[in-house]
Amino acid sequence: MNHRMKGLIPFVILIGLAVLAYTNQDKKSNDKEIDKLKAENERLRTTIKDKSSGMRKQFITSLTFQDNNAEKAMNFYIALFDNSRIIHINRWGKEAPVEEGRIMKATFELNGNLFMCSDSPAHHNWDFSPAVSKYIECDDEKEIERLYSKLSENGEVPMPLDNYGFSTKFAWVIDQFGVSWQLNLQ
Known part of the structure; x- marks a missing residue:
């Protein structure tokens, strides 16, 4: 875990505790909130530890x-x-x-x-812009077809699933929530 991440965790806890100190909740409620913050802190430590192995920044x-x-x-x-x-x-x-x-x-x-x-x-x-999209390199034909089917359902398809010359299959879809996805199969 890098130095910045180690410093960030106590800061997050400190902010959470400061917020709790200024609320008008009773002690029992504060104790529950502190327990929640401690549990969240542990989840974040685990996530950061998992993500930091082999990566400089996430x-x-x-x-x-x-x-x-x-x-x-x-x-x-x-x-x-x-x-x-x-x-x-x-x-x-x-x-x-x-x-x-x-x-x-x-x-x-x-x-x-x-x-x-x-x-x-x-x-x-x-709102979401198609100019910024999530790019997914699919493993096989079955995966690209499944993702294309689900992501395009109730969405838009600027580029239908096809061979455009730069890969075996490619599609660009904007899902029902407005998020843009590029699906590629080499």
Whole structure:
């Protein structure tokens, strides 16, 4: 684990404890929150340790949803890709600027790649752009066809599955959530 990551973990814990100190919750509630923070800290340490072996830094794809689809999209992707899991979900509370229970921040893994998603309380003048996409090198014909079928369902297909001369098969799809994917089979 690199020096910056080691320094970041206590900082995250310190911020969490400071927030708890300024709330008007009773001691029992604070103890529960502290236990949650400790558990999250341990999950983050494990994730960082897993990710830091063999890597200097981990880049995380962050998906900001403006239509409250963060959880639905995350679950769709987790079911679609092998070796995937939800790492942690932090939800908006009662006093939030969005509906209670929506995702404030969630981290998840898709086949070894870290992602983060959230339901944005603010509506921005931007959304997902096809100019930035997730590129997947598929292992075989069956995989590319399965991913193409599922990702294009209720979405858009700027480039249908075909041989464009630079690979055996290629497709560019924008899924039902607006996220752009390039699928390639050498």
